[in-house]
Amino acid sequence: MAFVAMVCAVTTVLFALLYQRERARRKGQGLLGAWPIPVMPLPQLSPVFATGPYGPTREAEVSFIGRGPLVVPGGTSDGEAWILAVLATKASRCFEFGTCTGKTAYLWARNAPAQAQVVTLTLAPEQAAAYARGASDTDEDTKFALAESAFTEFLYSGTPEAARITQVYGDSKTFDESPYVAWADLVFVDGSHAESYVESDSAKAMRIVRPGGLVVWHDYAGPSHAPGVFTALNRLAQRVPLHRVDGTTFVVWRAPVV
Structure with missing residues (x-):
């Protein structure tokens, strides 16, 4: 009887931990506490995302192509892609780390003002040998970075x-x-998710963005999703005020106006 009671107790604890872990994942928190980077509601990022009685307003209407239920290489969710497209409507110069399929660059060019410029950087297939893996980078990060290039x-x-x-x-x-x-009003960092690359790309992104401009990072989704992104951005958040956008895997930083 005591053995049965012990098994039941252990089972209960395991189910409780699994429930807490899933609940934490859905809320964007770690099991042992909140992730270090605080959450920002989407309308706080830009007034264009303010909602009306029917949800997003016509001010946030853009030309758009999503992926729906289809599996595509890399890329943002449909919600994240829409956010990037809406942000581009107010940006005359956009810079991207990590072209992948070119969807973000396309959405930016499609929705930005008429004279806008978009610059997107990627490693070409024949340049794979130039990929400079860092000591802390994982095999998985290297594999995905090369696959998306x-x-x-x-x-x-x-x-x-x-x-x-x-x-x-x-x-x-x-x-x-x-x-x-x-130079840029809007910078998107979504290249290699290896820690050394996130650190390097972040430093360059923060130089490329103009005062008052916005840097957006992708795939801040916890230590088990893209650990290089999680580690590098948590470290960066100790020096500059980063926020993650509620309901997304975006982290953002607005460059101060001097």
Whole structure:
């Protein structure tokens, strides 16, 4: 009888832990406490996301292509892609780390003001040997980074929007950002999720963004999802005020106006 009671007690504890872990995951928290980066409601990011009685207003209407239930390489969720597209409507210069399929660049060019410029950086397939893995980077991060750098044609290829997109090839660690310092209204960091790359790309992104501009990072989703992103951004948050956008895996930072 005592053995049965012990088994029941252990089972109850295990179910409680599993429930707490799932609840924490859904709420964007770690099992032992909140993630270090505080949450920001989406309307706080920009007034354009303020909702009316029917949800988002017409001010947040954009030209859009989602992925629905389809499995596609890399990429943002439909909600995240919509947010990026809406942000582009107020951005004249956009810079992206990590082109992948080219969807973000396409959505930016499709929705940005008429004279907007989009620059997107990726490692070309033939440049795979230039990938500079750091000591703390994992095999999995390296594999995914190279897999998402295998494209030679992009979603924007052959479209009118391609004329507003500058495709840059090279390893982001050796990329010289000096021509773009304080250049961009909007910067998206979604290249390699390896810790050393997130650190390098973040430093460059924060130089590329203009005063008052916005840097957005993707895949801050806990230590088991993309640990390199989680670790690097938690460390960065000790120095600058980062926020994660509620309901997304985005982390954002607005450059101070001097």
